[in-house]
Amino acid sequence: MTIAIFIGSLLAAMALGIPIAFALLASGVALMWHLQLFDAQILAQNLVGGADSFPLLAVPFFMLAGEIMNVGGLSRRIVDLALALVGHVKGGLGYVTIMAGCLLSALSGSAVADAAALTALLLPMMVKAGHDKVRAGGLIASVGVIGPVIPPSIGLVIFGVAANVSISKLFLAAIVPGLLIGGALWITWAWLVRSEKIVPPPRKSATEIMKAFREATWALVLPVIILVGLRMGVFTPTEAAVVAAVYALFVSTVIYRELKLSQLYAVFVASAKTSAIVMFLIAAAMVSAWLITVANLPAMVVELLKPFMGSPILLMFAIMVLVMAVGTAMDMTPTILILTPVLMPVVKAAGIDPVYFGVLFIINNSIGLVTPPVGTVLNVVAGVGKISMDDVTRGVIPFMIAEFAIMFLMVVFPKLVTVPASWFY
Numbered sequence: 001m002t003i004a005i006f007i008g009s010l011l012a013a014m015a016l017g018i019p020i021a022f023a024l025l026a027s028g029v030a031l032m033w034h035l036q037l038f039d040a041q042i043l044a045q046n047l048v049g050g051a052d053s054f055p056l057l058a059v060p061f062f063m064l065a066g067e068i069m070n071v072g073g074l075s076r077r078i079v080d081l082a083l084a085l086v087g088h089v090k091g092g093l094g095y096v097t098i099m100a101g102c103l104l105s106a107l108s109g110s111a112v113a114d115a116a117a118l119t120a121l122l123l124p125m126m127v128k129a130g131h132d133k134v135r136a137g138g139l140i141a142s143v144g145v146i147g148p149v150i151p152p153s154i155g156l157v158i159f160g161v162a163a164n165v166s167i168s169k170l171f172l173a174a175i176v177p178g179l180l181i182g183g184a185l186w187i188t189w190a191w192l193v194r195s196e197k198i199v200p201p202p203r204k205s206a207t208e209i210m211k212a213f214r215e216a217t218w219a220l221v222l223p224v225i226i227l228v229g230l231r232m233g234v235f236t237p238t239e240a241a242v243v244a245a246v247y248a249l250f251v252s253t254v255i256y257r258e259l260k261l262s263q264l265y266a267v268f269v270a271s272a273k274t275s276a277i278v279m280f281l282i283a284a285a286m287v288s289a290w291l292i293t294v295a296n297l298p299a300m301v302v303e304l305l306k307p308f309m310g311s312p313i314l315l316m317f318a319i320m321v322l323v324m325a326v327g328t329a330m331d332m333t334p335t336i337l338i339l340t341p342v343l344m345p346v347v348k349a350a351g352i353d354p355v356y357f358g359v360l361f362i363i364n365n366s367i368g369l370v371t372p373p374v375g376t377v378l379n380v381v382a383g384v385g386k387i388s389m390d391d392v393t394r395g396v397i398p399f400m401i402a403e404f405a406i407m408f409l410m411v412v413f414p415k416l417v418t419v420p421a422s423w424f425y
Contacts, residue, residue: 005034006288010338020334021277021284028287035294046290051283054238055167058157059282060275061241065248066113067271069104072252072259074219075117077212078103081220084212088203091193093126094139095186101143102182105150106223107244111332111369115144115377119384130198137387138395141370142185144377145403148332148366150178152226152244155332155362157237158282162289162340165354167237168230174359175227176420177410181363184402192398218251278333285337305346315350316357316411319343320364324404327368331376335365356417360410367403370396 009030013023025047032038069075082099086092097118104114118140126136148155151171160167204212225247226240235243252259259267308315326335340361347357369377372393382392410416 006031006291020331021281024281024284024288024334024338028284028291031288031291035291037291037294043287046287047283049286051279051286053161055157055161055236056279056282058152058167058238058241059154059278060271061238061245062152062154062157063110063113063275063278064268064271065107065241065244066110067267067274068245068248068252068259069107069219070113070117071263071267072248073256074107074222074248074251075104076121077216077219077256078107079118079121081212081216084204084209088200090198090200091131091189091196092200093122093129093131094136094189094193097122097126097136097139097143098182098185098189101140101146102150102179103220103223105147105178106152106226107219107248110154111144111147111366111377112380114147115141115380116384118143119381123381123385129200131193131196132395133385133387134391134395135192136395137381137385137392138397138399139185139189140385141375141377141381141392141396142399142403143182144381145366145370146178146181148369149174149181149359149363151175151230152223152237152240153362154278155336155365156358158333158336159340159358159362160237162337163344163354163358165358169355170358170362171230171237172227173355173417173420174362177359177363177406177417180406180410180416181403184406185399188399188402218255222247222251281333282337285334288338289341309350312350312352312414313412315346316352316360317408319346320360320407320411323361323364324368324371327365328371330368332365332369335368336361353414353418356414359417360407363403363407363410367400367407370400 006027010023010027013026014020018026029038029043032043079096079100082096082103086095086099089095100122101114101118104117119137123133123136123140127133147153151174153171153174156170156174157167159165160170222244226244229235229240229243230237249259253261305315305318308318323335323339326339343361344354347354369375372378372389375393378389378392378396381387382389
């Protein structure tokens with residue numbers, strides 16, 4: 001009954017068109033009423049306390065860093081470097097998109113920011129070269145999925161806070177899985193373009209490649225600073241976000257000189273608006289998370305999943321299918337915040353490594369960003385690229401299948417995550 005009231009009130013609020021943050025609050029109030037715990041003061045305390053977290057400061061700073069990179073020329077130089085390296089091969093612009101997506105993921109950690117930048121920079125080039133616009137849009141959308149996986153990742157930060165798992169370990173464990181997803185997209189694109197009759201541009205000379213590399217060096221140094229700093233214990237993930245924002249600001253204004261002082265206000269406002277939406281969503285979800293704990297919902301879920309407890313692989317399969325289903329109807333952040341307090345006790349009871357689970361959980365939620373009908377990244381690509389939502393959805397399907405295949409491969413073979421992770425910590 002308790003689970004039905006929580007899920008029913010949440011779905012009813014969403015069906016009425018209420019924004020997800022307020023829908024979470026409404027379901028929290030409904031649950032409080034059912035448990036006879038309704039108290040406006042408790043509601044307010046949990047709402048304020050939900051956003052009052054030092055690790056969560058990483059979210060607005062990574063948002064700011066991503067905004068600065070797009071405006072300040074760092075993202076464009078990453079794309080130029082990828083063009084110089086692989087733009088000349090058959091289907092080269094697709095490989096450029098995948099390579100640039102992996103590099104941008106190591107800079108911003110935001111799927112939306114990466115997808116918007118890649119769509120604006122590369123979609124017109126791919127269409128002009130003769131690639132099918134629908135397929136190109138689908139590729140760019142699927143590449144955006146890598147953003148929340150390869151560190152620094154806003155999704156991993158939110159999961160780490162909600163699950164009380166080391167964010168540094170999550171960051172380091174997600175590197176190889178993120179690259180595996182990029183490899184799967186690379187193979188899928190190669191298969192799809194094998195019959196296309198497009199003449200690629202001529203190979204860049206060694207001089208042009210070196211010039212593109214020199215131009216992108218300042219942007220490429222940032223992920224190295226973050227990963228080495230985290231691995232050596234120089235700074236925490238939150239401090240890494242501040243380093244990323246300050247470094248991007250310095251490079252954009254002093255080195256590249258593409259970000260003018262007059263543009264700073266607009267950049268700060270844009271990142272503040274996005275951050276405010278995410279942080280309020282987190283705060284609202286923490287109210288529900290507290291009530292989920294009070295109502296002992298995790299124990300009920302553990303009881304429901306008891307038949308799978310004997311096999312961690314079967315249990316992970318069941319959980320991944322559940323998250324896939326939820327991801328079709330709900331955005332990434334609320335899914336993380338709602339399901340994490342419910343699933344973590346199940347994962348711990350089954351003896352599954354929380355870091356391994358966290359990486360797969362975030363990968364699943366990231367793919368949810370391109371699953372219709374609510375796929376946020378699909379909407380971004382459709383809006384920026386001026387493509388219909390139906391066309392982008394059709395174009396993303398083969399790439400989405402490849403991403404799910406990699407995810408389930410890591411479920412069957414956990415060492416694809418756990419062994420590479422041990423290289424870093």
